[in-house]
Amino acid sequence: MLVTPAASSQGMARSVVTPSRKQEGLPPSGDMELKQNKFLSPDKQILTANPDINIVELCDDDEFIVLACDGIWDCMSSQQLVDFIREHINTEESLSAVCERVLDRCLAPSTAGEGCDNMTMILVQFKKPFAQVKDASGAEQLTGDAGCSETHGVEENGFDKQI
Template sequence: MGIYLSSPKTEKFSEDGENVRVRYGLSSMQGWRAAMEDAHAAITDLDASTSFFGVYDGHGGKVVAKFCAKYLHQQVLKHEAYQQGDIGTSVQKAFFRMDEMMRGQRGWRELAALGDRLNKFSGMIEGLIWSPRNGDGNGNTDDWAFEEGPHSDFPGPTSGCTSCVAIIRENQLIVANAGDSRCVISRKSQAYNLSRDHKPDLEIERERILKAGGFIHAGRVNGSLNLARAIGDMEFKQNKFLPAEKQIVTADPDINTVDLCDDDDFIVLACDGVWDCMSSQQLVDFIHEQLKSESKLSAVCERVLDRCLAPTAGGEGCDNMTMILVQIKKPVPSGASPSDEPLASPDDEPSASSEKLPSSDDVIAETKPAECGSSS
């Protein structure tokens, strides 16, 4: 849904970056939508051994996506679990922390600072897209102390965003996702989904929604939101008798940890504006074809967005689009060479290590990658 322009805005925000471990390119485009509600973060050096990439797809407003692009990676870095090497726990806590930080006077003030318009009747805050330049703001945050003020009882924004992040440390990739943005890895030119789309009709989502007192109508939570997990959307998180992970809509991310190896070609993160138009395998195939003649990764992303853009307003190809393409720059050290065994079939149990790997009934991926160097 949404209001469409009479002609699409095809100007793109594009960026490339690299360090000794990775190189990336990204691009975002407003398209036919009346406003740009996507945001992203690309931090090649979250610390000396870690890179962070995130795509945030806003709905009902822009600032929650902007807020996450500015603060989520900072909270990952700050959490004590991160200092102990537990990236999965630190990123999960960071997702929940976004909802906490957007409440109260301080949350209201920060959201207002990121926006350029505040509707005093609905409490909706709007603003321009936030895309932090690589390396900006990845230091320690302050304590986010409680502030007194006229908005001390602010419950948080009614708008929200999806969040799909990929964290690369040495030979591990940690993917965290809440919503329907998606992370895909190309291994030997085969696409493997490392996240699932959190739609209300998934059994595990439907069960939580109904137990929390919500309902599903026309594929939407309470007839409104077509996502079952998101950051923000505080109107769906008001049950004081339930923890954050059991609310009608939750920010609780799936966490998937995968061992990287020399067979891995690249990683893609993109919002649903891209996945609505291309399947995971179609996108992987298209990228491989483009890389034969184009070495600039942001240019490849731009070609994807142009290919997905609808010729007329309405339907698929009319959403905002954001895509990040990441290549591992050097071969990943490994104690064993990659196996010649075929990758897991759709019915196999996942062999990649995972703290919260979705069940095979819920994963949208046709197949899942086997562990590097695995053998029967």
């Protein structure tokens, strides 16, 4: 299963769960016999390049979304990751610094055990939309933020990618 968390202001991780086409023990490249079974359509092959696409409507209380590879999810649950990000998102100077903290947290202290897989993570923080409110005189005012704030991805090799 593929689990994609989104944080809500109620403190819980909202997750989109979809079937994964990953089969344990298989490398994602090579193995052409697993990708070219002439009796199966491309999306039914054991290994496929066809993505699972889900459209999820954002809620007003969604704070951020994380896209990460299995190297992160093998080390932290959705809720653990949401809690960890919340703990650091307002104290770090950038989203890439938060991603670095997550990668440091997941990185194995030795070459044995969890945390030796490659790790890639993208963190997108949502700003709250503008709201129209009336001030004491009855005039309408706009409050809040609009759009999305910075979006960064940090890869294991140290490159910082701004999207």
